[in-house]
Amino acid sequence: MLTDTPDETLAAAAAARDRDAFAALVARHYDRIFGLAFRLTGSRAEAEDLAQDVCLALPDKLAGYRRQARFTTWLYRVTVNAAHDRRRRAATRTRAGDGWGDWEVNRQAEMSEAAEAQGWLAAAMVRLSPELRDTVALTLGEDLSQADAAEVLGVSEGTVAWRMSEVKKRLRALARAEGML
Numbered sequence: 001m002l003t004d005t006p007d008e009t010l011a012a013a014a015a016a017r018d019r020d021a022f023a024a025l026v027a028r029h030y031d032r033i034f035g036l037a038f039r040l041t042g043s044r045a046e047a048e049d050l051a052q053d054v055c056l057a058l059p060d061k062l063a064g065y066r067r068q069a070r071f072t073t074w075l076y077r078v079t080v081n082a083a084h085d086r087r088r089r090a091a092t093r094t095r096a097g098d099g100w101g102d103w104e105v106n107r108q109a110e111m112s113e114a115a116e117a118q119g120w121l122a123a124a125m126v127r128l129s130p131e132l133r134d135t136v137a138l139t140l141g142e143d144l145s146q147a148d149a150a151e152v153l154g155v156s157e158g159t160v161a162w163r164m165s166e167v168k169k170r171l172r173a174l175a176r177a178e179g180m181l
Helices: 007-015 019-041 044-064 071-126 130-141 146-153 157-177
Strands: none
Touching: 007 019, 007 044, 007 071, 019 044, 019 071, 044 071, 071 130, 071 157, 130 146, 130 157, 146 157
16 A cells, blocks of 8 residues: 555655654655665665665655655755765764874873883982981971971971972082983
8 A cells, every 4th residue: 555655655654753654754765765875875884774764764755855855856956955964973982093103102101201210210319318208208298388398307497498499409519410301
């Protein structure tokens, strides 16, 4: 019975959620959708995916079919638009992937530089006197204020400030001597 029904009538029924009408339309036009999808993509796998995308979107798209063109013409337009959308999404993913790759390379380089700096700093700290190391460990390592570090070390806050100034001066001198500055 539905095999003799015009496409436009089936489309109107399918838009009203008539499953049999929708099944008849898909059965009638799937090869046409797939053929165009294959010509648009050049790949059987991509054409299958695109045809599936079109068929999945068709129930919602049918609500927009206005019979201003033949159903097959409209269906071709839906398929071409789906192919364009698919290409745009692929290009966006590629750009995002490229950006991610650049970001990851930069992140790895920064981590490597930070690890190298940490290694240098640890080696340089060993060269400092125990009093300076203790002061740095408390103020920078443990994030204590200079007043709290002074209390722990049993020295004045001014002494802690001087020690930190001295640490900076000595680390700069070591970095210059090693060609790091």
